[in-house]
Amino acid sequence: MERWKVNIVKHLKNSRLPLSRKRRFSRNAFLYLPSVLLASLLGTYLDLYFVGKRLYEFPVRPFAEIFSINIAFTLIVLPLLI
Secondary structure: OOOOOOOOOOOOOOOOOOOOOOOOOOHHHHHHHHHHHHHHHHHHHHHHHHHHOOOOOOOOOOOOOOOOOOHHHHHHHHHHHO
């Protein structure tokens, strides 16, 4: 039976290319932070407006005695979708 051989790629000493490194959390992700905050605020205000006009309602929501909107959606789900 044939055994699998593992090829190891080594960086050449004379090569001018930089070593490839694993990327951690990209710094460009922080550029989306203002968009996420704006979308969350806009979504929250639209929810407040439409719930106030009684166009729709949230039957099950956390902290129902405090908030008339689903605060978990606007603080967790909406930013993750953006």
